[in-house]
Amino acid sequence: MKRFKHLEATSVDEAAAALQQYDSAHVIGGGSDLMGCLKDNLWMESPEAIINLKTIPGLDGIRQDEDGLHLGALVTLTRIAESDVVRNTWPGLAEAARKTGSPLLRNIGTIAGNICQQNRCWYYRYPDKLGGRIDCVRKGGKRCLAVPGDHRYHSIFGAVKKCIAVNPSDTAPALVALDALVETNKRTIPIDEFFSAERGAVSTVLEHEEIVTGISVPHPGAAGRSAFRKIALRQSIDFALVNCAAALTLDNGKIATVRICLNGVHNNPYRCIEAEEYLAGQPLTRESATQAGELALAKAKPLLFNTYKVPMAKAVVADTLMDCLKQA
Template sequence: MRRFNHFDASSIEEAVSLLQEYKDASYVIAGGSDLMGCLKDNLWMEYPKAIINLKTIPGLNEINVEEDGLHIGPLVTLTELSECAPVKETWPGLAEAARRTASPLLRNMGTVAGNICQENRCWYYRYPDKIGGRIDCVRKGGKRCLAVPGDHRFHSIFGAVKKCIAVNPSDTAPAFVALDATIKTSKREIAIDEFFSAENGAGSTILEHDEIVTEIFVPRPQAGSASAFMKIAYRKSIDFAIVNCAASITVTDGKISAARICLNGVHNNPRRCETSEEALIGKLLSEELAAEAGELAVAEAKPLFQNIHKVQMSKTIVADTLMECAN
C-alpha cells in the first residue's frame, strides 16, 4: 500500500470535518474488511490521502431494543448482530442475514454499516492493479462494461445501470429492505428504499462523501409478522451470494395483510419485489402462492447467456423464503 494520513476521530463531527478537509481523497474506516482490500489492490482512480478511523468514536457499537424498535450502531459487528438474542427472537431474518455473511473471522471484523455501504462486486472492477495493471471498466472511466462480452456468470439479470452490470453484494441489505429500515446519518434520515443507488459513481449508496451513517433503525414488527432470509452460494461460509432473499410478512385473520420481499445479488441495487408483494395481499400463504410470487419476481428479468441460471434461482429462493416465514 502507499502512504496516507491516519486519523483517530473522537466524534462524528471531527470525522466529517476531516472528510471535508481532504475531500475526495479521504475515506472512513470501521471494520476495514472491504476498505483494506481496496487499498491493497489500488482500486480507485485516486489513492486516498487520509483514512479516518471511526472505531475511536464512543457509542457507535451499541444495539438497543426500545419500544419503537431496534436501534443499531454503525460499528456493531455482524457477529454481534447475529448473536443478539432480542434480534434473533424479534427480527430473525436480520439475524440470519448477518450470520450468513462471509466467514466467522470477517463477521468479527466487519460492521453492519460497512456491509450495507460496501462497493459493488465485479472481478473486472476489483481486478488488482498489481497483477498486470489496471483494467479500465466503465466504473473506472472506461467506455464499456467488460463483463457484458466477458465473464458475467454472477452479474445482473435485470440489466445495467450506467452501462455497469455489477451486483450489490450485501447480505444484510435485503434484510433491512424487507424490514423497512431507516438509515440515520450525520446529515439526514433516509428510507431504506431510497438508500441504495448505483447511479452514485463507484459507490453503491446515495451517501455524500462527507456523510456518515450514525444509526440503523428497524421498526418493531406488527403482531402476526414473521421474517426470514435465505442465501445461495457455492460455499455456505465465506462466499458472496449468487442470489439471496429476505422477506417479511404480516398475517391477519389467516391472510397476508402486508409483505415486503427483496432480492439481492441480481442487480446493481437490492431489488424490491413489489409485484410479488401485491400478489400476496389478502390471500392465504401456500406453496402455490409462494411459487407465483417467485415467478412475478423475475418477470422483468433479462439475463445474459452465462447467468440465465440465476433466474430460476431467484424464483426458487423467493418462494422458499416466503415459506420459511410461514414456518
C-alpha cells in the same frame, strides 16, 4: 498500497470535519472491504486520509424500545447474529448477519460497512498489481467488460449506466424487507432510497462528508415474521449468487403486509414489487409463494452465462416466504 494519513476521530463531528478537509478520504469501521480496495489500488484517486471511526464512543450499541430496533453503525455482524433481541423479533436480519462471510470477517465487519461496501465485479476489482488497471465503465472506461466477457455472477436485471456489477451485501435485503431507516450525521434515509449504483463507483447516496451513525428497524408487531435465504458456492463464506429476505404480517391467515428483496441479482438490492402486490390479501401457501417467485423475476434480462440465476431466484423467493410461514 499508497501512503495515506491515518486519523483517529473522537466524535462523529470530528470525523465529518476531517472528511471535509480532504478531497479524497474515507472512513474505516471494520475495514474488511476498505482494506481490500486500498491493497488493490481500486480507485482512480488514492485517498489522502483514512479516518478511524472505532475510536468514537457510542456507535456500537444494540437497543430495543417501543419503536423498534436501534443498531449503532459499528455493531459487528457477529453481535447481530448472536443477539437474542434480534433473533427473537427480527430473525431475518439475524440470519442475514449469520450468513455473511466467515466467522473472522463477521467478528470485524460492521452493519454499516456491510451496506456501504462497493459493488462486486472481477473486472472492476481486478488488482492493479496483477498486470495493470482494467478500465471498466465504473473506472472511467467506455463499456462494461462483463457484458461480452465473463458475467456468471452479474446482474440479471440489466445494467445501470452500462454496468452489470451486483450489490454484494447480505444484510441489505434483510434491512430493505424490514423497512429500515439509515441514520447519518446529516439526515435519516429510508433504506429503499439508500442504495444508488447510478452514481458510478459509489454504491450509496452518501455524500463525501456524510457518515452512517446507526440503523433503525421498526417493530414488526406480534403478527410480524421475517426470513432470509442465501445461495452461494461455499455457503456463507462466499458472496451470494442470489439471496433473498422477506418480511410479512398475517391477519386471519392472509397476508396483510409484505416486503420482499433479492440481492446479488442487480446493481442495487431488488424489491420484488409485483410479487408483493400479488401476495397482499392472499393466504400464504406453497402455490402462492411459487407464483410470487415467478412474478419477482418477470422483468429479468439474463445474459448467456447467468441465466441459471433466474430459476434459482424464483425458488429462493418461494422458499424464503415459506420460511416465514414456519415461524410460530
